[in-house]
Amino acid sequence: MDLQKNKDQVFAAVENAIRTANRPENSVSIVAVTKYVDSSTTKELIKTGISHIGENRVDKFLEKYQELKDEGLTWHLIGTLQRRKVKDIINYVDYFHALDSVKLAEEINKRATHIVKCFLQVNVSGEESKHGFAIEEVEATLKSLENLERIQIVGIMTMAPIDASEDELKNIFQTTHNLQQKLQSKQIANMPFSDISMGMSQDYALAIQHGSTFVRIGSSFFK
Template sequence: MMTLQENKTKIFNQVAQATIEAGRPQNSVTVVAVTKYVDSEVARALVDIGVTHIGENRVDKFLDKYQALKDYDLTWHLIGTLQRRKVKDVINYVDYFHALDSVKLAAEIQKRAEHPVKCFLQVNISGEESKHGFSPEEVEDALAQMADFDKVELVGLMTMAPIAATEKEIADIFSKTNLLRQQLADKKMKYMPFSELSMGMSGDYKIAIQNGSTFVRIGTSFFK
């Protein structure tokens, strides 16, 4: 078993290499370390070796880690589905929220947030029924309803590929997501820069980087 330091070095090197191979600027991809499988002490060890972006998918785990690591200067990512009734508990600790999947959720964030929260609109490009998120056809109407939400800064899109997808299918989904992001960015809407893409996890982040991802969410590869 490799050490945490060895895994971290390997992941960051592979992300850097994939970025170069994609013909993109160095440091244009941020690694979010997903700590949902480990306790606060392991997360602290990760931070101590230089990881500064921490991702959690459940509100209770997010708050546990946030309290345990509050002495560090970290960027916090909530990456999982967020129930509207829990928004008030967590949203003011969040720097990036990766799973904005309904207008009602956006309205609750607008109501509860004390500062603008960088949000990724979750899109279901694959049409997979088990996935949350807006279909591409629903996006325009949803954005019209969020037009005045100054606490919901739509920095980009987030999507996930189906677990059983082939590399070609994954690339197609990620490519279509980037194309949609570009179309939205070109509209230059207020509070909606759409400059970022949250795509790619331990198994497919290299394909995601090839297709424009700026945030990759990596969990298991740190801890095996």
């Protein structure tokens, strides 16, 4: 496993996708999802030039954070978070990608000692197995979130089905982009909705073409 080679290939592919989409340089942040590897391998990956680290389990996040907290990283919690675990982790999180209920938002606001940048998780594909707000629920939810002082809703996050065709991916990603644009236009004080978190190792290039600003890439770094 050549981490430097893999990192260079991922970054080059992202830069190419940005150019293809006629978007500005550095308009996409690459979150390295390290659930596949231990802290020592993660540290080696950081040496290649990675600064955004993502974990989807609380225990693994806390383990890596304690070992790598002096590396100057931006920390992303990208998986489902149970309310009872919020107090254990939220003050180490810079970005939380899976805000999927008002009650969870209220618990984060109660426990956080800093402003946590959150993405509303939206189930654009409509899969029963996925968490998140239905598209038609999102606007009605905003009123319940606008007075939470320690939460900033920076955008929306979605995941496409693992077996989606290219046409299905395009539809999901474009629908997500359209929703983000609509919400951003509302200009709510603590909800800029300037970002989209979508795209993983198998589909990030297409996600970038449809407006993603954060891509969550794991397996491509560790092949």
